[in-house]
Amino acid sequence: MKLELKKYVLELKHTFTISRESHDTQDTLIACLSLEGHTGFGESTSNPYYKVTFESMKAEIEAIRTDIENFDLQDPSEFHLFLKEKGLSNFSICALDLAAHDLFGKLKGKPLYEIWGTSSEKYPITNFTIGLDSVEKMVEKMKEQAWPIYKIKLGTNDDLKIVQELRKHTNSVFRVDANCAWEPEKAIELCRELKRLGVEFIEQPLHADNWEGMKLLKKEAVLPLIADESCIVEEDVEKCAGYFDGINIKLTKCGGLTPALRVIKKAKELGLKVMVGCMTESTVGISAIAQLLPQLDYVDMDGAMLLKGDIAEGVQILPDATVIFPQKNGSGVKLL
Structure with missing residues (x-):
């Protein structure tokens, strides 16, 4: 295989703020793996x-370019194991794993969801994320993008006020993401009020390792x-089963599609709802997430929608939230 790495600086439409950070741009790595006239893309x-x-x-x-280029790609899961054995971080593995899956599908002449035995006819609707800002700005962002489901980033002293104000302007479903910002007592209190305001679920209310707090909150x-x-x-999935009702899988954090498929299976066995989320990826990463849609309960794949300009074409999300899968194989991705 031939390996090529590309850097892009993705510009966001709005400053994106969560409880712990803000940014206006997003650096991203695009991995390109080419073989037999086909190129697979990962991010x-x-x-x-x-x-x-x-x-x-x-x-x-x-550092392992030569080993990667000499690898005989017969199965993306074997390539993933090879990368793990080389000691790469999950973020780096993710880019390469997504590229390998895209390339594998293109070589086989099938989209990934078809290779996995699923259909693209039925899938969950993605939410659209409203990052933290002044209440007025958050309302403005919501009005700018009419959508059936919003994920609202929280983690301030005015969280309830924010949701109350947003609710005045839409009947859409709300999801709330505190990004580890709350304490158990606050979360319990907010849950009651947020339910009345039409919130569907709460994502990561407490600090990641506050298991005692989660036990109480649950x-x-x-x-x-x-x-x-x-x-x-x-390895975290089984532990979460006693403290949460579902999990949000991030391909970058777990290491790509290969482990994500296993995580989905394990979570369902444990009775957990399954969501896949994005990390402000371009259409390269979003198209990979979309291949998993038929297996999911919820999805957060609005990353490319938050950008001023995209770097690729692939899966499209229409203004009515319909997903259009391209008539291409693998993840269906092509760089612009």
């Missing part, structure tokens, strides 16, 4: 919370609780 964005940069990913991938919460920062890799 991993940088992330300060996990101390991952484009430069750190590129350095560790370049007993008292009147809304479903979805793990994000508490569920990073495959």
Whole structure:
């Protein structure tokens, strides 16, 4: 295989703020794997919370470039195992794993969801994320993008006020993501009020390792609780089962589609709802997420919708939230 790594700086339509950080641009690494006239594309964005940069990913991938290019790609899962054995971080593995899956599908002449034995006819609707800002700005962002489901980022002293104000302007479903910002007592209190305001579930209310707090919250919460920062890799799924009602899988954090498929299976066995979320990826990463749609209960794949300009074409999300799968194989991705 031929390997090529590309850096893009994705510009966001609005400053994106969550409880712990803000940014106007998003660095992303695009991995390109080529074989027999086909090229597969994968993506991993940088992330300060996990101390991952484009430069750190590129350095560790370049260190094993020769081994990657000499690998005989017969099965993406075998390639994933090879990358794990080489000691790469999950973010770097994700970019390569997504590229390998896209390439594999193109070589086989089928989209990934078809290779996995699923149909694209039925799928959950993605939410659209409203990042933290002044209440007025958050209302403005919501009005700018009419959508059936909004994910609202919280983590301030005015969280309830924010949701109350947003509710005045729409009847859409709300989901709330606190990104680890609350304490158990606050979360219990907010749950009751948020349920009255039409919130569907709460994502990662407490700090990722506050298991005692989650035990208390799980007993008292009147809304479903979805793990994000508490569920990073495959080994975390079983632990989350006693504290959460579902999990949010991030391909970058778990290491790509290969482990995500296993995580989905395990979560369902444990009775957990399954969501896949994005990390402000371009259409490269979003198209990979979309291949999993038929297997999911919820999805957050609005990353490319938050950008001023995209770098690729692939899966499209229409203004009515309909997903259009391209008439192409693999993930259906092509760089612009």
